[in-house]
Amino acid sequence: xxxxxxxSCSSIRVIKSKSxxxxxxxxxxxxxxxxxxxxxxxxxxxxxxxxxxxxxxGITEVTVKEWYIKEGDxxxxxxxxxxxxxxxxxxxxxxxxxxVIRKLHYSIDDIAFVGKPLVDIEIDASKGVASEEDVVETPxxxxxxxxxxxxxxxxxxxxxxxRRLAMENNIKLSEVVGTGKDNRILKEDILNYLAKQTxxxxxxxxxxxxxxxxxxxxTVPTAPKDKALKIPVPVSRPIVFSGKxxxxxxxxxxxxxxxxxxxxxxxxxxxxxxxxxxxxxVQLREELKPLAEVRGVxxxxxxxxxxxxxxxLLQYPILNxxxxxxxxxxxxxxxxxxxxxxxxxxxxxxxxxxxxxxxxVFDIAAELNRLQSLGSAGQLxxxxxxxxxxTLSNIGTIGGTYAKPxxxxxxVAIGALGKIQVVPRFNGKGEVFRAQIMNVSWSADxxxxxxxxxxxxxxxxxxxxxxxxxxxxDLK
Amino acid sequence: xxxxxxxxxxxxxxxxxxxxxxxxRSTARGALIIQSVSNDVYQNLAVEDWIHDHMDLExxxxxxxxxxxxxxxxxxxxxxxxxxxxxxxxxxxxxxxxRRSGGGTVYHDLGNINLTFFTTRKKYERMENLKLVVKAxxxxxxxxxxxxxxxxxxxxxxxxxxxxxxAKLGRTSAYHHCTLLCNADKFVLSSVLKSxxxxxxxxxxxxxxxxxxxxxxxxxxxxxxxxxxxIAKEYATQHQIDHHITLINPADETLLPGIxxxxxxxxxxxxxxxxxxxxxxxxxxxxAYKDSVLDVKVNMDVKHGRIEVCNIDLPEQWLPxxxxxxxxxxxxxxxxxxxxxxTLVTTLLRVCPQDDELHSRWNLLCENMIMLM
Numbered sequence: 114x115x116x117x118x119x120x121s122c123s124s125i126r127v128i129k130s131k132s133x134x135x136x137x138x139x140x141x142x143x144x145x146x147x148x149x150x151x152x153x154x155x156x157x158x159x160x161x162x163x164x165x166x167x168x169x170x171g172i173t174e175v176t177v178k179e180w181y182i183k184e185g186d187x188x189x190x191x192x193x194x195x196x197x198x199x200x201x202x203x204x205x206x207x208x209x210x211x212x213v214i215r216k217l218h219y220s221i222d223d224i225a226f227v228g229k230p231l232v233d234i235e236i237d238a239s240k241g242v243a244s245e246e247d248v249v250e251t252p253x254x255x256x257x258x259x260x261x262x263x264x265x266x267x268x269x270x271x272x273x274x275x276r277r278l279a280m281e282n283n284i285k286l287s288e289v290v291g292t293g294k295d296n297r298i299l300k301e302d303i304l305n306y307l308a309k310q311t312x313x314x315x316x317x318x319x320x321x322x323x324x325x326x327x328x329x330x331x332t333v334p335t336a337p338k339d340k341a342l343k344i345p346v347p348v349s350r351p352i353v354f355s356g357k358x359x360x361x362x363x364x365x366x367x368x369x370x371x372x373x374x375x376x377x378x379x380x381x382x383x384x385x386x387x388x389x390x391x392x393x394x395v396q397l398r399e400e401l402k403p404l405a406e407v408r409g410v411x412x413x414x415x416x417x418x419x420x421x422x423x424x425x426l427l428q429y430p431i432l433n434x435x436x437x438x439x440x441x442x443x444x445x446x447x448x449x450x451x452x453x454x455x456x457x458x459x460x461x462x463x464x465x466x467x468x469x470x471x472x473x474v475f476d477i478a479a480e481l482n483r484l485q486s487l488g489s490a491g492q493l494x495x496x497x498x499x500x501x502x503x504t505l506s507n508i509g510t511i512g513g514t515y516a517k518p519x520x521x522x523x524x525v526a527i528g529a530l531g532k533i534q535v536v537p538r539f540n541g542k543g544e545v546f547r548a549q550i551m552n553v554s555w556s557a558d559x560x561x562x563x564x565x566x567x568x569x570x571x572x573x574x575x576x577x578x579x580x581x582x583x584x585x586x587d588l589k
Numbered sequence: 590x591x592x593x594x595x596x597x598x599x600x601x602x603x604x605x606x607x608x609x610x611x612x613x614r615s616t617a618r619g620a621l622i623i624q625s626v627s628n629d630v631y632q633n634l635a636v637e638d639w640i641h642d643h644m645d646l647e648x649x650x651x652x653x654x655x656x657x658x659x660x661x662x663x664x665x666x667x668x669x670x671x672x673x674x675x676x677x678x679x680x681x682x683x684x685x686x687x688r689r690s691g692g693g694t695v696y697h698d699l700g701n702i703n704l705t706f707f708t709t710r711k712k713y714e715r716m717e718n719l720k721l722v723v724k725a726x727x728x729x730x731x732x733x734x735x736x737x738x739x740x741x742x743x744x745x746x747x748x749x750x751x752x753x754x755x756a757k758l759g760r761t762s763a764y765h766h767c768t769l770l771c772n773a774d775k776f777v778l779s780s781v782l783k784s785x786x787x788x789x790x791x792x793x794x795x796x797x798x799x800x801x802x803x804x805x806x807x808x809x810x811x812x813x814x815x816x817x818x819x820i821a822k823e824y825a826t827q828h829q830i831d832h833h834i835t836l837i838n839p840a841d842e843t844l845l846p847g848i849x850x851x852x853x854x855x856x857x858x859x860x861x862x863x864x865x866x867x868x869x870x871x872x873x874x875x876x877a878y879k880d881s882v883l884d885v886k887v888n889m890d891v892k893h894g895r896i897e898v899c900n901i902d903l904p905e906q907w908l909p910x911x912x913x914x915x916x917x918x919x920x921x922x923x924x925x926x927x928x929x930x931x932t933l934v935t936t937l938l939r940v941c942p943q944d945d946e947l948h949s950r951w952n953l954l955c956e957n958m959i960m961l962m
C-alpha cells in the first residue's frame with residue numbers, strides 16, 4: 114500500500130536556535146510500480162507574498178524577534194516561520210503554503226505590519242497531491258509532511274498513503290477519528306476503524322510490495338481466500354531510517370578534555386595494579402558513619418583513601434612532584450592537594466582537597482561534601498579546580514575493576530579505584546572467608562618514576578587501607 | 590484526539606477526589622478548570638505547552654491554575670543577565686525559567702498564583718480575562734480597590750501592581766496567563782529582580798519595574814485557596830459549567846503524552862540562556878594586583894548564549910601573549926556561563942608553565958571574567 118519514498122525535511126519549529134532547515138531527500142523505491150514522484154521544488158513556481166495575518170485585539174504592528182527559516186529553505190504548510198512580539202504577546206507565525214522561502218521582508222528587531230508581506234514563498238508548480246511523505250510511526254525526531262485535502266467540504270488531514278488505504282477499503286475519511294496532531298488521520302486510525310467494522314483487520318492492497326518479514330513486526334492476517342485458514346503473515350514496513358549524522362563544534366567541557374588529554378599524551382605512562390582487601394575498612398566505616406552524620410558530614414570511603422595516599426606521599430614524595438616542560442627540573446610539591454575525579458552532567462571535573470597532609474579524615478570528608486555539592490550545582494570555583502598535585506578517581510562507584518587512568522598534567526601519578534566486590538579468599542589459616550575486595554590501578558610518569566617506587570607506594574597505601582588502625586601510628 | 594480517553598480517566602479520578610457524584614459529562618461542556626499538583630515551574634510551563642499544542646480548544650476552553658516554588662520566570666525574548674541577579678539566584682537555589690509567552694520578568698513563589706486562560710486564537714481576549722479576575726476578587730472582598738490598566742496590569746489602590754500579564758499565540762490556539770500576588774516574599778522579589786549588570790547592550794525586551802503589593806497586605810484574612818476558588822467559581826459561572834476543579838499531575842505521561850520531553854526541553858541551557866537575543870558586554874574590570882589596581886577593559890559579543898567575540902585589554906606582557914591568545918581562543922564559541930568558563934580556564938592552567946606568579950595573575954583575571962557571567 115505504501116510507496117516508500119522518504120523525503121525528510123526538518124521541521125521549521127526550532128528547538129535549538131542554531132538548527133536550519135535542511136532539505137534532504139533520499140528516494141528509496143520499494144514498490145514494483147513505476148510512479149513518478151516529483152523530488153525537487155521546481156524553480157519556475159509561482160511566488161506568493163505571504164502577508165502577516167491579523168494578530169487580534171486591533172494590533173497593527175509587531176516586532177520580529179526570531180526567524181526560524183532563512184532564504185532558500187523549504188517550508189511546508191503549518192511549519193513555523195518566525196516569532197513576533199507585540200505588547201507582551203509572543204506569536205508564532207506559521208506558513209500557509211508549501212514551498213521555498215525566497216525573501217524575508219524584515220530583519221530581527223524590525224517592526225512588521227499586519228497586512229503587509231512578511232515573506233515571499235515560491236509555491237511548487239503542482240501542489241496538492243504531489244508532495245511525498247514519510248509515513249508515520251517514526252519517533253518524534255522524524256518529520257512529516259501532509260497534504261491538506263478537502264473532502265466534501267470537510268477538511269481532513271491525511272497523507273496520500275492513508276487516503277489511498279481508505280479509498281481501497283471504501284472508507285469515508287470524514288467518518289474516521291484522527292488521532293494524530295491537529296486531528297490528522299493516521300494509518301492506525303483507518304485500521305482501527307476497519308477492525309471495528311468488520312471484526313478483522315484487512316490487509317493492504319495485493320499490489321503492495323512483498324517485503325521480507327521482520328521477526329518482531331506486526332502480524333496481519335491475509336485476506337481470506339479460504340476463510341478458515343488464517344495464517345499470519347507479517348506485513349512489515351521496510352525499516353525507514355531517517356537519522357542523519359550530526360556535526361557540532363567541540364566546545365566547553367569537551368574542549369577542556371581535548372586540551373588536557375593531548376598534553377597527557379606526551380607523558381610516558383606505566384601502570385601498576387593491585388587487589389585491596391577492604392573488609393576491615395568496611396567495618397570501620399560502618400562504625401564511624403553515624404558519628405560523622407551527627408556532625409553533619411556524609412562519610413564515604415574516599416576520605417580514608419585520600420588520607421592513606423597522603424601518608425604514602427610523605428614517604429614517596431616524588432609521586433607528588435611536577436616535571437617542567439623541558440624535563441630539566443623536578444619540583445617536589447610541599448602540599449598534598451589531592452584531586453578527586455567527579456562526574457557531573459557536563460562532564461569530568463577534578464576538584465582537589467587542599468593540604469591533606471594536615472587534615473584529619475573528618476576534615477577531608479567535610480571538604481569532599483562541600484566540593485560534591487558545589488560540583489553538582491555547577492558552582493565550583495577556580496581555586497577548587499586548580500593546584501592539584503595527585504589524583505584519585507573512584508570509577509568504581511559507576512562500575513569496573515581495573516582501569517588505565519590517564520595522568521592529569523602537571524601531575525605525575527594517578528590512581529583509579531574499582532568497585533568493591535564480595536569474593537571468597539583464603540586467610541592465614543587456609544580457611545575461606547568472605548572478603549570485600551577492591552582493585553586499584555595506578556599510572557605514573559615513567560620519566561621520573563620507576564616501577565619499584567610505584568610498587569612500594571602502592572604497598573604502603575594498601576597496608577594503610579587494609580589495616581586502618583595502622584594509620585593511627587603515622588597520623589600527624 | 591489523544592487527550593480524550595485519558596482525560597476521561599483523569600476526570601474520573603478527580604471525581605473520586607472532589608465530588609464523588611459528579612459525572613464528567615456535566616463538567617465537559619464549554620470549558621474546563623484544571624489545577625496542577627506540582628510546584629515545579631518547568632513542569633507547569635510544560636503543561637501550558639502541552640495544552641497549547643494538543644488540546645482542541647474549539648469546543649472547550651481551559652483555565653489552568655498553578656503555583657511554583659521560588660523561581661524567576663523571564664519572557665520569551667528577554668535577557669536573564671539584564672533582568673535578574675543571576676549570582677543571587679544561584680546562591681539561593683532559585684530556579685530560572687524562560688517561558689514561551691512574551692512580556693517581562695516575574696518572581697514566583699508559593700505566595701503567587703498563576704492563571705492561564707486557553708482559548709482558540711479567534712477567541713483570544715485578554716481584557717475579558719482580567720475583568721473576570723477582578724470581578725472574582727471583588728465578589729470575595731468588595732472593599733478591594735483593584736482595577737485593570739490598559740497595559741493589562743491589575744493595580745491595587747491605584748498604585749501597586751498585583752498582577753502582570755503575558756500571552757502566546759499559535760496557529761489555532763492561544764493563551765493568556767497572568768500572575769496574582771497573594772503572599773509572595775517581596776524582599777526576595779525585589780533583590781532578585783535587580784540586575785547588577787552595567788554595560789550590557791541588548792535589544793531584548795526590557796522589563797518595566799513596578800511597585801508591588803500582596804493582596805494579603807491589604808486583607809490578611811485572605812488565603813491562596815480562597816482566591817483560586819473565587820476565580821474558578823467566576824470562570825465556571827461565565828462559562829456555564831460546574832464549579833469543579835480537575836487536578837492534574839504534570840509528570841503523568843499517560844495523561845499528557847510527551848509532557849516529560851517538554852519539561853526537559855524547558856530546562857536545557859540552550860532554551861533558558863541560549864535563546865537570549867544577541868547582546869554585547871562592555872565593561873571595565875578593576876583588578877587589585879599586588880599594590881596596584883588594574884583597569885582592564887573587556888568587550889564581548891554574545892549570541893545564542895555563546896561568546897562570539899572576546900576582547901580583553903590587558904597591559905602588555907602582563908600575561909605571555911601565547912597564553913592570552915589561548916584564553917581568547919578558548920572563550921570564543923564557549924558558553925557565557927561561569928561553570929563552563931571555570932572548567933576551561935582551570936584546564937588551560939594545566940598545560941601552561943608552572944609559575945606561581947603566572948598562575949596567580951591568570952586566576953585573578955579569570956575570576957573577574959567569570960564574575961561577569
